[in-house]
Amino acid sequence: MARLTEDAKGVYVIAVTPFTDDGALDLGSIDSMVDFYEGAGVTGLTVLGQLGEAPKLTAEESRTVVERVLKRLDGRLPVVVGVSAPGLAPMRELAEAVMGEGAAGVMVAPPWTVKTDDQAFAFYQSVGEALGETPFVLQDYPLTTNVTIAPKVIERIFNEVQNCVMLKHEDWPGLSKITALRAASDSGAMRRISILCGNGGLFLPEEMGRGADGAMTGFCYPEMMVGVVAAYAAGNPDRAHEIFDAYLPLARYEQQQGIGLASRKYVLAKRGVIKSATLRKPGAKLSALDIADVERLLARQAIRLKEIGA
Amino acid sequence: MARLTEDAKGVYVIAVTPFTDDGALDLGSIDSMVDFYEGAGVTGLTVLGQLGEAPKLTAEESRTVVERVLKRLDGRLPVVVGVSAPGLAPMRELAEAVMGEGAAGVMVAPPWTVKTDDQAFAFYQSVGEALGETPFVLQDYPLTTNVTIAPKVIERIFNEVQNCVMLKHEDWPGLSKITALRAASDSGAMRRISILCGNGGLFLPEEMGRGADGAMTGFCYPEMMVGVVAAYAAGNPDRAHEIFDAYLPLARYEQQQGIGLASRKYVLAKRGVIKSATLRKPGAKLSALDIADVERLLARQAIRLKEIGA
Amino acid sequence: MARLTEDAKGVYVIAVTPFTDDGALDLGSIDSMVDFYEGAGVTGLTVLGQLGEAPKLTAEESRTVVERVLKRLDGRLPVVVGVSAPGLAPMRELAEAVMGEGAAGVMVAPPWTVKTDDQAFAFYQSVGEALGETPFVLQDYPLTTNVTIAPKVIERIFNEVQNCVMLKHEDWPGLSKITALRAASDSGAMRRISILCGNGGLFLPEEMGRGADGAMTGFCYPEMMVGVVAAYAAGNPDRAHEIFDAYLPLARYEQQQGIGLASRKYVLAKRGVIKSATLRKPGAKLSALDIADVERLLARQAIRLKEIGA
Amino acid sequence: MARLTEDAKGVYVIAVTPFTDDGALDLGSIDSMVDFYEGAGVTGLTVLGQLGEAPKLTAEESRTVVERVLKRLDGRLPVVVGVSAPGLAPMRELAEAVMGEGAAGVMVAPPWTVKTDDQAFAFYQSVGEALGETPFVLQDYPLTTNVTIAPKVIERIFNEVQNCVMLKHEDWPGLSKITALRAASDSGAMRRISILCGNGGLFLPEEMGRGADGAMTGFCYPEMMVGVVAAYAAGNPDRAHEIFDAYLPLARYEQQQGIGLASRKYVLAKRGVIKSATLRKPGAKLSALDIADVERLLARQAIRLKEIGA
Secondary structure, eight states: OOOTTOOOOEEEEEOOOOOOOSSSSSHHHHHHHHHOOOOOOOOEEEEEEEGGGGGGHHHHHHHHHHHHHHHHHSSSSSEEOOOOOSHHHHHHHHHHHHHHTTOOEEEEETTTTOOOOOHHHHHHHHHHHHHHTTEEEEOHHHHOOOOOOOHHHHHHHHHHHEEEEEEOOOOSHHHHHHHHHHHHHHHHOOOOOOOEGGGGGTHHHHHHHTTOOOEEOOOOHHHHHHHHHHHTOOOOOOOOHHHHHHHHHHHTTTOSSSSSHHHHHHHHHHSSSSOOOOOOOOOOOOOOOHHHHHHHHHHHHHHHHHHHTT | OOOOOTTOOOOEEEEOBBBTSSSEEEEEEEEHHHHHHHHTSSEEEEESOOGGGGSSSHHHHHHHHHHHHHHTTTTOOOOOEEOOOOSHHHHHHHHHHHHHOOOOEEEOOOOOOOOHHHHHHHHHHHHHHTTTTOEEEEEEEEOHOOOOOOOOHHHHHHHHHEEEEEEOOSSSSHHHHHHHHHHHHTTTOOOEEEEEEGGGGGTTHHHHHHHEEEOOOOSOOOOHHHHHHHHHTTTHHHHHHHHHHHHHHHHHHEOOOHHHHHHHHHHHHTTSSSOOOOOOOOOOOOOOOHHHHHHHHHHHHEEEEHHHOO | OOOTTTOOOEEEEEOOBBTTTOOOBBBHHHHHHHHHHHHTTTTTEESGGGGGGGGGGGGGHHHHHHHHHHHHHHSSSOEEEOOSSHHHHHHHHHHHHHHEEEEEEEEOOTTOOOOOOHHHHHHHHHHHHTTTTOOOOHHHHHHHHHHOOHHHHHHHHHOTTTTTEEEEEOSSHHHHHHHHHHHHTTTTSSOOOOOEGGGGGHHHHHHHHTOOOOEEOHHHHHHHHHHHHHHHHTTOOHHHHHHHHHHHHHHHHTSSHHHHHHHHHHHHTTTTTOOOOOOSSSSOOOHHHHHHHHHHHHHHHHHHHHHOOO | OOOTTTOEEEEEEOOOOOTTSSOOOOOOHHHHHHHHHTTOOOEEEEEEEEGGGGGGHHHHHHHHHHHHHHHHHTSSSSSSEEESSSSSSHHHHHHHHHHHOOOOEEEEOOOOTSSSHHHHHHHHHHHHHHHOOOOOEEHHHHHHHHHOOOHHHHHHHHHHHHTTTEEEOSSOOOOOHHHHHHHHHHHTTTTTOOEOOGGGGGHHHHEEEEEEEEEOOOOOOHHHHHHHHHHHHHHHHHHHHHHHHHHHHHHHHHHSHHHHHHHHHHHHHHSSSSOOOOOOOOOOOOOOHHHHHHHHHHHHHHHHHTTOOO
């Protein structure tokens, strides 16, 4: 299987983890979900992320999910696996296991104990050493990790840690960070690396305008990310904004902690992608009023998509 | 001047504080800003909030701002003043001063030291005592204060602290909180209080649908909040969503820490509401790329508003 | 093997995890460490705690450590195992495994997402359900978990979650919490549960004075905890303070994040308890100046212990 | 009045703010307190610190406290004033006022919004500019501010911000930071600045051993800090430790948030330094059991001090 490189572009969708109504892994839904994402035109999949409810899985279940996804894809699309852990040993253990099964790379967020510039660099340097040959994604997500990494520290990490090949950009606000990193590689101060954007896609058109290579996020309509990225690639930012705006009211609704993921799974279940919208415990549940909100947004979105011919 | 009561409805706009290019208070722009907000149809003004850069003002400047706003309004609209402080004595000092000058009420957010349910209640009980006759707003803003207040604690506060008359709701996600509080007053478990919503207006239509009385936030187009609240009051939620959706791309852009306020002031200056877009130091500045983003959003917004006849 | 109950008393020492100089598990040192703790008169052992570097172990290594400790003890002393995890499934998986091997109970700290009183209760209620028959310890450690649990919430948890049998008390300051909980059980408002105290033992004499049943902490001289608890049990608080004061300068030195654990392992290695003082990466290392500090404290401590005949 | 310089040495005691039983400022007790501190041999006073309950004072009360202290001292000892504020304008306003009245310098802690190395530097650079000629102390207190400043950033601040003349060192653990800063000035990489240590004095002997110039903290027996610093200055570290150890049990007891300050004021009132032990609301109160704890510690401390002839 091809390994993740600095040239990665497009949409790596953050996959949900499907459960049955009583919270067991739903392997059949993993298959249908993989088929759906592939059909939607994504470039790759990212599994075992926070929004994949990874921390709620046992070690064995984590392996099962990755195996099932890889088997269904059969090498057609690359898979990135979240392996963040408080220690290097468990991180390496999971990374080696999934790379052995055919993953393209792994993703690592910093622990909350990282405070200063040098500590951030030292953490990723030790990750790079621990992972050896495995290419990895630096997940820069201050809102959740409580760790802020300055652009010049990211520059230093990419310059000195060779197996770090991609930035999952979800600093907020972070547009100036993309601009700074692109300026650094344009000037030769750092190698050009892949930048895919998270944050639920909420700033995707502007991020593409600053030089991002695509998206890595899990909004329940991957068609949005695929459409925005394609329109930008085709040199048509106005079309990108048009598509984005049509999906924005729902994408915004997904940006609610807990309820947002429940809303995402509700829509995926409604679309037939997974069988059950259930989150494993402890997890949020939509109320009847929440569902009414989502249904109204879906109805309005369908009308608007028709209007713009998307 | 009328005092703030539980019956407050509509849009209390969070006013910016206008500065000259070199960071001095711009009193002339306070006048034009007040006129603009009044012309836009807001119900009241809230000054000295976080997004009014209140912590950057000296005590004397804070008084000057309040006096100028009150003088310009001349009693036509009520004014709420942010008085949050780490101690009760400075909070009471400012509250007494502004009430003496004609403010309608004050607003208080909890200090980060509040952790448990009883501590939250005890804090607002002591605020109620310290403020005496002055009506006040409970600002529930966990994202900034790091204090989460459960619905049943809010219920208890409103039941036992009589001068607490309004909730500035900006928990995120918080739709279920509005629902819980309205159920509590419908059942007679608590008195019905005013709920105005913040969070940049990002969930305003859904919040109105849950029973909110309006908005208290500072988006650079107060027309959006006024329009959404009016459409809901007129029993037309679809029109409310239509108006909301047209402004949403820009409202979302304002939800960037630091840059968001700079963007808000940029638009207000461009609209002629204030003379300079300057934030007092330390404050963010828009780059040329940020400005291009905002201009694109404004152009697209103008087209969309025309399409929907708003 | 006997299971942990509300009657537990004495000293459950938080065991370090011994590594070789290059960071591999040192099983031989586990044996010598177990022998040392037993010889020092502790009542039980707690393994896989934060200060046992648990998050740095792979799942397999965690099992290996527990097995080795249990085998060496051969049922002579009870063993509590830290099983805190972000999800219930991995927590239950580890708990079932170690209980099957002969552990006496497990310990669970709350995740940082817990904010309100009801959320704290709901978390421990779901832990109780997930663990089934397994007795468990509520670890109340706000300084690290960032979760504050009010005494009345602890009371409610112990009243409604029957397999929660012990409080590891390390709120700081927390003396009034012990007093409140003892008053609650004295009045019959809650059952009397076991309270063992952490925080490096830094308030142990005062905590015993408030009604604690002993200590659960890992200071490098378990003789201190054993001596203080025994003196209190014998009705001799002055002797307890005398012993405590002699060890306090070193115990205080151990209260430095990172360096503190390195200092603890340095002393244990010097005493021949474990072979290497190494912390697994990422971990702190003592400088020559740090070592000089510790040596001075050890020398002074030896003199003082002699003076008081301890 | 002499201004604070890089040559400052000795003990700057953090003064409490005395209140009457009902929470009013007690000016008479300010006088007796100043006399007491002077009699205890301190080198200077620091007022309006966190543990001086500064955030609970009105702006006018803050000025009154500073004036009263300065008047009583009549230039015999230098006074540092805490002026931390979320904005530069109110910080400068207070600084100018107190310098005009005869303060020797001011002290500034960073706001929690500071995250990266460059942000920490930029904050102190802007403070330096805002304060103009006024010498100031960099308060490095991560436990309270949640801001960690790496040694090399402190080095850069002192190199580029000329009116920053002293570090109030209370990083925890922070011994290696003192070592790094002294190495930097020894090698000529930065000018030698004054380092006074806080943290309740809990690591004072070790900090002096690393090259600190003294203490800036408010333990209720300033005799401890004066004695330790003097013994170190006299080349007698063993005597320093002996004095320190005698006071340590009580100093440790003061390290409890809230209750610690109540305990400090209780002892000061008992010693006749201030009339009332009251903390202004919201503030902790000692229970009868807390008082019994403190009394036992005082009795034991008196005996031990006699034994060592201190």
